[in-house]
Amino acid sequence: MRDGGIKVRLDRAVASQAWMDQFPRFKVHHLKKTTSDHILIFIYWEGRVASKRKRTFRYEEAWNNLDGCKPVVEEGWAHEADGVPLFQVTDKIKSTRRKLSQWARQNSRHGPKEIGEIENKLTSILGQPFTDTSINEKKVLLSKLNGLLEQEECFWRQRSKEN
Incomplete structure (x- = not known):
């Protein structure tokens, strides 16, 4: 009502x-x-x-070629752990994963950006008259570019479904 x-x-x-x-x-x-x-x-x-869920840690194959990766792995693995051998190994793996995660945040993949910057520098150098300095700079840039392209290829190969 x-x-x-x-x-x-x-x-x-x-x-x-x-x-x-x-x-x-x-x-x-x-x-x-x-x-x-x-x-x-x-x-x-x-x-x-x-x-958000924590991302699962995955070792990047491209890290093998980066300066500083091997010492980080060695430092993580050198972690002292108590307990039975299996627990010690598990603890060492956790320690290594943490160390690598920290290291990767600082040294992570800057590939696409760096590749673009190097390509721009190379284009600039190729537009100038050749000198000993420009030829040496070109060699250094090409070497760095090839290294970055290999890292990019490795990065994407690891993620491809064909692998």
Whole structure:
């Protein structure tokens, strides 16, 4: 009944106890009444948004050719671990993974950007008259470019489905 009659809230959210146990951070809020005779129900997650999953560590084959990788592996593997031999090996692997992850963040793949910069420098050098200095600079740049292109090829080969 609308005029002065019975007022009963019929707008409800329903969940079993099992659902509430599994999703304890969901809340129900009744929004302010509008011109409708219904109340909107707002169901929301209370708390932080779940963070992205950690990426699985994968050793990059291209790291083999980078300066500084071998000492990082050696440092990680030199980690002293207590316990049974299997635990010691597992702990050494974890230590090496952490060290490599830190090292990779600082020395990670700058390939495409560096390749473009070197190609631009080479184009500039080729447009100038040849001198001993420009010829030596060209050799250095070509050597660096070939190294970066090999790293890029290795990077993509490792990710290809054909491998």
